[in-house]
Amino acid sequence: MAKIKQVAITGGTHGNELTGVHLLKHWRSDPTEVARSSFKTELHLANPKANACNRRYVDQDLNRQFNVEDLNNHELCGYEHNRAKSLNSLLGPKEDPRVDFIIDLHTTTANMGMSLIFNTDDPFVVGMAFYVQQKMPHATLFFDPIERMKDSFLTSMGRHNGFLIEAGAVPQGLLRADIYLETKEAVEHCLDYIEAFNTGTVPELPETREVYQFGDKVKLPENEQGELTAMVHPKLQDQDYQPIKTGDPLFLTLAGETLPYEGEETVYGAFINEAAYYDAHVGLSFMTKTQISLKR
Numbered sequence: 001m002a003k004i005k006q007v008a009i010t011g012g013t014h015g016n017e018l019t020g021v022h023l024l025k026h027w028r029s030d031p032t033e034v035a036r037s038s039f040k041t042e043l044h045l046a047n048p049k050a051n052a053c054n055r056r057y058v059d060q061d062l063n064r065q066f067n068v069e070d071l072n073n074h075e076l077c078g079y080e081h082n083r084a085k086s087l088n089s090l091l092g093p094k095e096d097p098r099v100d101f102i103i104d105l106h107t108t109t110a111n112m113g114m115s116l117i118f119n120t121d122d123p124f125v126v127g128m129a130f131y132v133q134q135k136m137p138h139a140t141l142f143f144d145p146i147e148r149m150k151d152s153f154l155t156s157m158g159r160h161n162g163f164l165i166e167a168g169a170v171p172q173g174l175l176r177a178d179i180y181l182e183t184k185e186a187v188e189h190c191l192d193y194i195e196a197f198n199t200g201t202v203p204e205l206p207e208t209r210e211v212y213q214f215g216d217k218v219k220l221p222e223n224e225q226g227e228l229t230a231m232v233h234p235k236l237q238d239q240d241y242q243p244i245k246t247g248d249p250l251f252l253t254l255a256g257e258t259l260p261y262e263g264e265e266t267v268y269g270a271f272i273n274e275a276a277y278y279d280a281h282v283g284l285s286f287m288t289k290t291q292i293s294l295k296r
């Protein structure tokens with residue numbers, strides 16, 4: 001594989017996720033922290049208008065706008081549709097990108113700790129995930145495979161499908177120093193890995209690791225008017241990546257009744273009570289746990 005020459009770090013893709021926004025400000029004032037000898041690093045605030053409004057997005061979720069069909073569809077002309085087209089000019093074009101690799105910085109209101117999300121089994125990217133986890137053993141690997149051209153994430157705008165760092169729990173519109181420092185550390189490990197890759201000095205990595213993969217999205221219960229009638233159950237709150245078995249509590253109705261999980265297969269929760277998903281009344285995602293191998 002060719003060396004990585006151009007890396008972009010993006011933040012504020014969701015305008016109210018302030019950790020990435022402030023890391024970008026910091027690195028602009030001290031670019032040496034993200035500089036390495038074998039490649040160039042550029043810094044981009046992805047959704048400045050949403051960030052100025054302290055909102056996730058203005059018209060549409062920006063991080064769902066990057067599949068190649070939507071980028072080339074000029075009837076899509078909301079603010080984020082247009083912003084995605086600008087980023088396509090800046091980083092892409094998607095079909096033959098200028099930038100080799102994108103690291104996109106996010107936060108979640110769910111108790112997901114340090115989650116490393118990647119959408120490809122490309123050994124370069126899987127190696128990065130394994131490397132960062134070796135440095136930060138509490139990090140969770142989150143694998144959501146999709147072909148790069150169909151992928152709607154900003155991370156898919158690089159030549160190699162990139163890396164999304166999702167840290168939590170932190171409320172929207174809030175900075176927390178612990179989350180800021182953890183995200184900063186994860187990015188530094190990513191950059192060190194790329195440098196090691198380019199210079200042929202990647203250390204010994206494990207052959208396989210545990211990963212979580214998306215299953216079903218679970219809607220919060222609602223009435224006929226579409227109003228919420230239940231909340232995430234207190235026993236499920238903050239239990240991201242823990243097993244959910246038949247009969248375990250999922251939701252608590254406003255009247256105090258427990259609604260259990262009725263599936264037969266043990267699943268794992270993620271994005272449990274994520275504030276950003278209230279617009280769609282999604283209470284959590286079910287995940288499956290599996291293994292991923294580093295193909296050499």
Ligand SMILES: [Zn+2]
Binds near residue numbers: 013014105106
């Ligand atoms: Zn986000």
